[in-house]
Amino acid sequence: MAKRITIQATRFDPEKDTKPRLQSYDIPFSDDSMVVLDALNYIKAHVDGTLSYRWSCRMGICGSCGMMVNGTPKLTCNAFLRDYWPQPVVVQPLNNFPIVRDLVIDMEDFLDKLKSVKPWIVRKQEIPLGAGEHLQTTSQIDDFKQFSQCINCMLCYAACPVYGLNNEFLGPAAIALARRYNLDSRDQGLKDRLPVIAEAEGVWECSFVGECSVVCPKGVDPAKAIQQTKLDTTMRFVLPYGNRE
Amino acid sequence: MSLPAGEAHPALSNTYRWSMPANWWTRKRHYFFYMLREFTALPLALWLLWFLVEIKRAGDGPASYAPHSSALFVVFSAVCLAFALYHSITFLSLAGVIIHVKFLNRPVPSRLIVLSQFGLWAAASIVIGFVLIWFGR
Amino acid sequence: MEFESYDVLVVGGGLAGIRAAIAAVEANPRVKVGMVSKVYPMRSHTVSAEGGAAAVLRPEDSYETHAFDTIKGSDYLADQDVVEAFVREAPIEIIQMEHWGCPWSRDPDGKISARPFGGMTTWRTCFAADKSGFHMLHTVFQTSLKYPQITRHDEAFVTKLLVEDSRCIGVVALDMRSGRFDAITAKAVILATGGLGRVYAFTTNGNICTGDGMALAYRAGAGLKDMEMVQFHPTGLPFTGILITEAVRGEGGYLTNSEGDRFLKRYVPNKMELGPRDIISRAMTTEFEEGRGFEGPHGKYMHLDVRHLGESVIDRKLPFMRELGREFLGIDIVTEPIPVRPVQHYMMGGVDADISGATAILGLYAAGECANVGLNGGNRLGSNSLSECLVFGAASGRAAAHYASAARAPGSKPVDAMLWDEARRVEGAYLEKKGGEERIGDIREDLQREMDAGAGVFRTEEGLQALIKRLADLRERFQSVKIEDSSRTFNTELTAALELDYMLEISDTIAYSALAREESRGAHARRDFPDRHDEKYLKHTVAFRTGELAPRLDYRDVRITNFTPQARTY
Numbered sequence: 040m041a042k043r044i045t046i047q048a049t050r051f052d053p054e055k056d057t058k059p060r061l062q063s064y065d066i067p068f069s070d071d072s073m074v075v076l077d078a079l080n081y082i083k084a085h086v087d088g089t090l091s092y093r094w095s096c097r098m099g100i101c102g103s104c105g106m107m108v109n110g111t112p113k114l115t116c117n118a119f120l121r122d123y124w125p126q127p128v129v130v131q132p133l134n135n136f137p138i139v140r141d142l143v144i145d146m147e148d149f150l151d152k153l154k155s156v157k158p159w160i161v162r163k164q165e166i167p168l169g170a171g172e173h174l175q176t177t178s179q180i181d182d183f184k185q186f187s188q189c190i191n192c193m194l195c196y197a198a199c200p201v202y203g204l205n206n207e208f209l210g211p212a213a214i215a216l217a218r219r220y221n222l223d224s225r226d227q228g229l230k231d232r233l234p235v236i237a238e239a240e241g242v243w244e245c246s247f248v249g250e251c252s253v254v255c256p257k258g259v260d261p262a263k264a265i266q267q268t269k270l271d272t273t274m275r276f277v278l279p280y281g282n283r284e
Numbered sequence: 285m286s287l288p289a290g291e292a293h294p295a296l297s298n299t300y301r302w303s304m305p306a307n308w309w310t311r312k313r314h315y316f317f318y319m320l321r322e323f324t325a326l327p328l329a330l331w332l333l334w335f336l337v338e339i340k341r342a343g344d345g346p347a348s349y350a351p352h353s354s355a356l357f358v359v360f361s362a363v364c365l366a367f368a369l370y371h372s373i374t375f376l377s378l379a380g381v382i383i384h385v386k387f388l389n390r391p392v393p394s395r396l397i398v399l400s401q402f403g404l405w406a407a408a409s410i411v412i413g414f415v416l417i418w419f420g421r
Numbered sequence: 422m423e424f425e426s427y428d429v430l431v432v433g434g435g436l437a438g439i440r441a442a443i444a445a446v447e448a449n450p451r452v453k454v455g456m457v458s459k460v461y462p463m464r465s466h467t468v469s470a471e472g473g474a475a476a477v478l479r480p481e482d483s484y485e486t487h488a489f490d491t492i493k494g495s496d497y498l499a500d501q502d503v504v505e506a507f508v509r510e511a512p513i514e515i516i517q518m519e520h521w522g523c524p525w526s527r528d529p530d531g532k533i534s535a536r537p538f539g540g541m542t543t544w545r546t547c548f549a550a551d552k553s554g555f556h557m558l559h560t561v562f563q564t565s566l567k568y569p570q571i572t573r574h575d576e577a578f579v580t581k582l583l584v585e586d587s588r589c590i591g592v593v594a595l596d597m598r599s600g601r602f603d604a605i606t607a608k609a610v611i612l613a614t615g616g617l618g619r620v621y622a623f624t625t626n627g628n629i630c631t632g633d634g635m636a637l638a639y640r641a642g643a644g645l646k647d648m649e650m651v652q653f654h655p656t657g658l659p660f661t662g663i664l665i666t667e668a669v670r671g672e673g674g675y676l677t678n679s680e681g682d683r684f685l686k687r688y689v690p691n692k693m694e695l696g697p698r699d700i701i702s703r704a705m706t707t708e709f710e711e712g713r714g715f716e717g718p719h720g721k722y723m724h725l726d727v728r729h730l731g732e733s734v735i736d737r738k739l740p741f742m743r744e745l746g747r748e749f750l751g752i753d754i755v756t757e758p759i760p761v762r763p764v765q766h767y768m769m770g771g772v773d774a775d776i777s778g779a780t781a782i783l784g785l786y787a788a789g790e791c792a793n794v795g796l797n798g799g800n801r802l803g804s805n806s807l808s809e810c811l812v813f814g815a816a817s818g819r820a821a822a823h824y825a826s827a828a829r830a831p832g833s834k835p836v837d838a839m840l841w842d843e844a845r846r847v848e849g850a851y852l853e854k855k856g857g858e859e860r861i862g863d864i865r866e867d868l869q870r871e872m873d874a875g876a877g878v879f880r881t882e883e884g885l886q887a888l889i890k891r892l893a894d895l896r897e898r899f900q901s902v903k904i905e906d907s908s909r910t911f912n913t914e915l916t917a918a919l920e921l922d923y924m925l926e927i928s929d930t931i932a933y934s935a936l937a938r939e940e941s942r943g944a945h946a947r948r949d950f951p952d953r954h955d956e957k958y959l960k961h962t963v964a965f966r967t968g969e970l971a972p973r974l975d976y977r978d979v980r981i982t983n984f985t986p987q988a989r990t991y
Contacts, residue, residue: 053298053300054910055908070718072660083914084862084865088860088861088862088903088904088914091911092913095466096464096469096628097663098664098749101464101465101468103464117749137299137300137301137302138302139598139910140911143911146461154566159521159564159566159567160520160522160564165520166520171532172516172519172533174530176527176531177527178389181391183524187524187556190468190555191461200308203308216563220522225520248318250314263381266381267382270383
């Protein structure tokens with residue numbers, strides 16, 4: 040007796056629709072390892088070719104396939120159908136973003152925010168290539184390692200009610216990335232990043248809901264990054280000649 | 285629909301502007317408890333105001349002040365104590381996330397930081413309680 | 422009509438593409454560089470690379486050994502002058518990446534660490550835990566944000582290269598958001614579009630690896646070199662095809678068959694699990710055929726065992742593998758062996774390009790996996806590819822910038838007409854098409870299955886002839902493909918159709934090239950011609966497009982400098 044499962048996916052074509060609606064698909068659930076992404080691929084290949092969504096690596100590293108699955112932001116390549124079956128699975132585009140088409144959201148705001156925190160090594164004086172690498176210990180890497188794991192999937196932005204209510208908020212991933220560079224022993228760009236991080240729409244907009252860290256598929260813990268940044272920027276203000284950290 | 289090649293479709297900027305539903309905080313357990321945590325500020329503020337009123341009443345003379353006649357205040361205080369405890373416990377539990385210190389070049393585990401915060405809280409409560417009772421005598 | 426113009430235009434936003442863009446700007450800060458990618462750059466498939474990037478960084482290592490390892494690994498099909506240049510540039514690129522913030526794993530003294538890897542005689546693979554590609558891609562992408570000269574066109578799908586007077590002058594790209602066709606002209610175009618794994622059913626490659634750049638160059642008249650050389654990586658997870666990095670074997674993992682035997686002792690006794698990928702994939706396939714593989718719901722597999730390494734080594738050196746095992750298989754690799762089998766992974770073949778990325782078409786360059794500069798020959802050694810993207814990405818960026826500084830700007834008149842033609846072609850063939858019976862998904866799945874069967878680890882004349890016939894059928898069926906989505910906004914069915922068109926075309930070059938090479942060399946293994954025949958085939962196969970399905974095949978001698986071809990044993 041072949042198993043089947045119902046997928047309800049958001050449909051929205053701006054050329055035809057004024058607002059999004061859910062469309063139901065009933066498909067075979069043929070293998071226990073099937074994920075929501077497999078279901079979407081099946082629908083597109085065999086049932087309805089008009090369903091649009093982003094995906095690529097299918098192994099949780101490219102960050103393309105983030106969507107709301109039953110109200111929670113998830114990477115659909117890592118959301119197993121067996122965890123939802125026999126209930127229907129509702130797949131919607133990520134919350135808090137404008138919807139371009141079906142399950143595809145507009146991520147330009149996110150990219151602007153990413154760029155605004157100057158996510159590159161800033162040095163007062165570059166050392167020449169011939170001098171070899173900056174020496175860095177494993178312990179120094181551990182300082183920022185967690186915050187370097189972000190795959191830019193934007194699940195954290197979808198989970199953050201602050202971003203949902205105020206699109207100006209810099210947001211979890213951007214702040215975590217800023218902290219990644221601020222903590223990198225090779226970087227000297229803290230001052231360059233401070234104006235963006237420490238402004239009203241920066242870390243201070245965050246009220247520590249913490250849902251971003253709950254949904255992060257890579258364990259980046261952006262909530263921690265933000266709170267630690269708040270503490271650090273405050274200490275910098277209070278003790279301007281104290282330890283840079 | 286045939287379009288002259290290279291022409292932009294009129295629906296180009298017709299993205300659907302998604303907005304948060306007003307009841308967003310009822311949809312997830314975590315969001316609800318977050319709002320509860322934030323909400324605790326309100327009963328605490330109200331309690332302080334009421335407390336000031338009670339101080340004024342007590343200032344009218346120790347003989348005329350009978351706390352048990354203000355039973356409502358006691359009940360309200362108990363409720364506010366619950367809120368205050370919830371706020372304090374959640375805040376102190378998160379201290380491990382916020383505070384990052386290194387001892388002997390190794391990061392102090394967050395559990396230790398949280399324990400130290402609770403320890404400080406307990407110590408402070410004991411000291412303040414002692415002082416209050418001492419001066420109460 | 423949208424009409425952008427650049428000095429250098431990079432097609433593809435992966436490691437090679439972004440590296441090329443940065444190199445162009447650093448070579449000449451006045452060049453305007455455009456970067457077109459069908460996905461946002463951090464989605465490029467570079468991100469999934471795990472193992473590391475090889476370079477000579479230690480005093481006990483030498484350029485000569487890295488070159489020899491690479492040339493021997495290529496089964497002597499590599500152009501040796503290219504290899505010798507590559508090994509000298511790779512270390513500089515590793516240091517450059519470090520300066521840009523790449524979190525290379527370190528030795529206790531703070532210097533960049535290295536791990537052993539397949540086919541390498543010393544430890545020279547630099548790594549960032551086991552997410553090297555992820556860290557490298559994010560490093561170059563984030564670094565590229567600081568150059569105002571680089572303008573990105575994200576989610577723009579290139580459908581055609583513009584060629585005028587035998588010179589490449591730009592591209593036609595479909596803007597996915599709006600459905601608008603744009604002509605983006607440039608004095609120099611660099612193709613960095615990656616591999617073509619999705620022509621196979623079982624591949625490590627992501628959805629976007631459909632060989633776009635190779636097909637574009639082919640249609641513009643460039644040659645595709647050594648297309649028969651397809652790499653099968655020994656250790657992919659069954660069902661999903663997710664890659665289990667060679668670093669697992671580098672750190673000491675064992676491959677065992679259903680008899681618990683470390684069977685590689687019968688195939689590569691000196692290197693064992695650190696033998697080159699082609700030989701190990703053939704070994705595993707042979708073991709399967711002789712009945713010594715495990716049987717599972719998703720086919721046969723072997724065990725890759727790291728239990729003896731211990732939890733702390735795994736967490737430090739292979740954390741992502743542990744994560745993958747847990748998330749996709751529900752196993753903990755610390756206590757259980759990993760099921761693995763050979764999986765298509767990399768394409769040694771690609772756009773015929775020289776040491777600076779230049780193709781036969783003036784103004785057209787190619788770098789990274791989509792190019793074949795002659796580095797990898799018949800088989801690529803693990804961890805050479807990430808270094809390759811950096812070295813030849815940078816080389817082509819500089820060469821393109823240099824060329825663009827002297828070249829005249831393309832004229833606009835013919836471009837208008839070319840844009841119109843191309844837009845009408847795509848609209849007519851897909852968007853406005855009525856009827857059609859075949860679903861894209863069905864044709865694609867058939868293609869993938871046929872390629873797996875006919876052009877897999879082992880090939881035969883009958884298998885390849887059958888494949889060629891099936892490919893012709895599929896092309897026929899594609900003529901009556903059904904497109905249900907006529908929307909202009911983010912039409913992924915249209916892009917899937919365009920990709921399938923590319924995939925069918927380049928699959929032909931693979932099949933014909935494989936049929937014509939009557940020997941076994943590197944990853945190309947013919948059951949009917951099991952030996953290597955240097956006297957006839959120490960040459961590159963170069964496929965050119967003709968009016969028919971069959972390409973015209975030219976042969977070009979391999980360039981030998983210091984290393985005489987020998988028998989390849991490990």
